[in-house]
Amino acid sequence: MLFISKGMNDTQNAPSKTIFSEIRKWKEENDAVILSHYYMPPELQTLTKDGGVADFIGDSLGLSIEASKVKAKNIIFCGVAFMAETAKILNPEKNVFIPDMDAGCSLASSITAQDVIDLKKKHPGVPVIAYINTYAETKAECDICCTSRNAMNIARSFEHDTLIFVPDVYMGQNLQKGIEKETGKKLILWHGRCEVHEQFTNTSLSTMRMMYPDAEMLMHWEVPEETVEESFHDRGGVLGSTNDIIRYVGESRSKKFILASECDLGAILKGTYPDREFITPCIKCPYMKKISLVNTLAALKAIGTDDARKYEVNLSPDIISRAYVPVKRMLEFS
Numbered sequence: 001m002l003f004i005s006k007g008m009n010d011t012q013n014a015p016s017k018t019i020f021s022e023i024r025k026w027k028e029e030n031d032a033v034i035l036s037h038y039y040m041p042p043e044l045q046t047l048t049k050d051g052g053v054a055d056f057i058g059d060s061l062g063l064s065i066e067a068s069k070v071k072a073k074n075i076i077f078c079g080v081a082f083m084a085e086t087a088k089i090l091n092p093e094k095n096v097f098i099p100d101m102d103a104g105c106s107l108a109s110s111i112t113a114q115d116v117i118d119l120k121k122k123h124p125g126v127p128v129i130a131y132i133n134t135y136a137e138t139k140a141e142c143d144i145c146c147t148s149r150n151a152m153n154i155a156r157s158f159e160h161d162t163l164i165f166v167p168d169v170y171m172g173q174n175l176q177k178g179i180e181k182e183t184g185k186k187l188i189l190w191h192g193r194c195e196v197h198e199q200f201t202n203t204s205l206s207t208m209r210m211m212y213p214d215a216e217m218l219m220h221w222e223v224p225e226e227t228v229e230e231s232f233h234d235r236g237g238v239l240g241s242t243n244d245i246i247r248y249v250g251e252s253r254s255k256k257f258i259l260a261s262e263c264d265l266g267a268i269l270k271g272t273y274p275d276r277e278f279i280t281p282c283i284k285c286p287y288m289k290k291i292s293l294v295n296t297l298a299a300l301k302a303i304g305t306d307d308a309r310k311y312e313v314n315l316s317p318d319i320i321s322r323a324y325v326p327v328k329r330m331l332e333f334s
């Protein structure tokens, strides 16, 4: 169990100031911006204007929107590969780089484009909603993308009685509950799982629930349905997207929260609400943690050299134009 009490500014092993200033210098020199996800290590979750390196910090929807507004020629994406691909889909004329190409995602790799083609053959005429956590080739076969922030609104918008939702089975089950109650719609689900959020079980949360009977629950939609049933419904708090979680803490009167989402989301929560207490089993995404200040600097320095190939996201024009359709439709809901 971990109490989140520190951000990057007071971490004992804080990175040297030199690397921050070097990154800022290379960003300027190479006309680049850094987009950084809330699950990045805390040192990548501080804005340039506050002495850090990120130009924008957000969840996957926020980063997708920001990617579509970027003016710089080069984007360094501090997140995982499917997110960097989304930035490329929205900015085909820009160069998009990821500091480590191996920053994958268990959800994105659970489904291929062929799997979607097969699902559509099996269920002709049923629209396919793809969670943003999919690779570009998979997106290209889907009708619309969604994030945990807009999934409910998007599912609601279809007139069909049945929808296909891929790839997260847990988020799909949680979404199914809400949408079925409200509209009677049924979802056909895939079997993907986020290997971080599936670890939030009733057992893993039981000790902290016992020790903190008055703490509210901050729970991501990607946790298993039975955890939501037992550990959320009798306690209250928020069940939603990363942004819903951040917003909820600001609106709540509670001083203590149990965080059932990626550990480093605690950095932005504690930074934004220093007077609140956050307790978490501290489960970290191994893919997100592949990104560091060191490889971010290396990617920046590589821009314009042969080494850039190691970091640059490349998608074929055909995949970009087909994947753009479901991503653009999703952004119209934002």
Ligand code: SF4
Pocket: 039, 080, 104, 105, 106, 107, 108, 133, 194, 195, 196, 197, 262, 285, 286, 287, 288
């Ligand atoms: S936290 Fe889960 S969904 Fe997000 S990148 Fe990691 S494995 Fe994928």
